[in-house]
Amino acid sequence: MTAQILDGTATAAAIKAELTERVAALKERGITPGLGTVLVGDDPGSKWYVAGKHRDCAEVGIASIRRDLPDTVTQEELEAVIDELNADDATTGYIVQLPLPAHIDTRAILERVAPAKDADGLHPTNLGRLVLNVIDPIETPLPCTPRGVIELVERHGISWNGKNVVVVGRGVTVGRAIGPLLTRKEFNATVTLTHTGTVDLAAHLREADVVVAAAGVPGIITAEEIKPGAIVLDVGVSRVTDPETGKSRIAGDVADGVAEVASWVSPNPGGVGPMTRALLLKNVVDMADRG
Numbered sequence: 001m002t003a004q005i006l007d008g009t010a011t012a013a014a015i016k017a018e019l020t021e022r023v024a025a026l027k028e029r030g031i032t033p034g035l036g037t038v039l040v041g042d043d044p045g046s047k048w049y050v051a052g053k054h055r056d057c058a059e060v061g062i063a064s065i066r067r068d069l070p071d072t073v074t075q076e077e078l079e080a081v082i083d084e085l086n087a088d089d090a091t092t093g094y095i096v097q098l099p100l101p102a103h104i105d106t107r108a109i110l111e112r113v114a115p116a117k118d119a120d121g122l123h124p125t126n127l128g129r130l131v132l133n134v135i136d137p138i139e140t141p142l143p144c145t146p147r148g149v150i151e152l153v154e155r156h157g158i159s160w161n162g163k164n165v166v167v168v169g170r171g172v173t174v175g176r177a178i179g180p181l182l183t184r185k186e187f188n189a190t191v192t193l194t195h196t197g198t199v200d201l202a203a204h205l206r207e208a209d210v211v212v213a214a215a216g217v218p219g220i221i222t223a224e225e226i227k228p229g230a231i232v233l234d235v236g237v238s239r240v241t242d243p244e245t246g247k248s249r250i251a252g253d254v255a256d257g258v259a260e261v262a263s264w265v266s267p268n269p270g271g272v273g274p275m276t277r278a279l280l281l282k283n284v285v286d287m288a289d290r291g
């Protein structure tokens with residue numbers, strides 16, 4: 001068996017086409033959604049991701065607001081930029097590109113973002129609402145990667161209802177946030193959160209209808225461990241140097257060979273990454289829609 005592909009690039013393009021129409025309708029009502037980004041320093045990866053977010057905005061008609069700061073910025077200066085964006089009417093929502101330099105208190109910065117402007121859906125108030133299950137998808141920004149995983153599967157005609165989902169990795173952006181979403185009645189999945197301290201990970205994986213691999217450990221999910229016919233989503237992103245070419249490339253959490261056993265796999269790149277970007281735009285359009 002060779003697995004079918006959960007095509008994140010094509011699915012993200014479809015979401016962006018829908019958002020283009022929604023943005024045009026909002027503009028007719030006199031509302032222009034705006035996405036702000038705060039970028040600190042010169043890390044090439046972060047600069048690339050931020051540039052991609054603004055390209056996406058241009059594609060769907062969302063206005064771009066950029067605050068690019070040197071890596072010498074102080075905590076107080078960065079907090080002043082956060083306060084300014086919180087008060088800026090043209091900025092519907094914004095993100096602080098992570099990681100921040102070591103001298104910055106990241107938690108204090110993220111908590112200073114106004115919850116109503118938290119386009120990443122990572123503010124404690126928004127994550128708290130998610131855990132309390134008091135969210136309305138339009139009212140509460142939701143974390144983009146979990147939302148992207150969920151939509152990627154649904155838009156390939158697959159229901160989450162009744163599935164045993166094993167999540168590998170306990171990070172905040174994926175592992176901790178996806179369980180409260182997938183166990184909502186609208187999705188009705190059963191979720192097990194595993195991590196590097198889990199005893200006998202393979203035993204959990206053998207029972208999984210769906211594996212969400214978000215450990216950031218290249219190749220941690222192998223073909224021998226998964227149930228034949230399982231759906232496997234590769235969320236992990238690690239940069240490795242290819243021993244043959246000497247070039248840097250993305251390595252996911254899912255090992256070669258899994259596609260021979262699974263029924264569906266998400267490629268990496270080209271799977272969850274583009275969905276994360278599309279769902280960021282969707283958060284901003286939802287925020288603009290609620291007025």
Ligand SMILES: Nc1nc2c(c(=O)[nH]1)N[C@@H](CN(C=O)c1ccc(C(=O)N[C@@H](CCC(=O)O)C(=O)O)cc1)CN2
Nearest residue numbers: 049095096097098099120269270271272273274276277
């Ligand atoms: N404030 C945030 N910071 C960071 C986040 C985040 O969600 N919010 N996530 C990552 C970086 N990231 C978004 O910012 C991100 C990374 C990669 C992709 C993506 O589409 N990847 C492509 C491959 C791109 C490549 O070749 O390098 C893919 O998977 O196909 C989207 C978003 C850390 N910081």
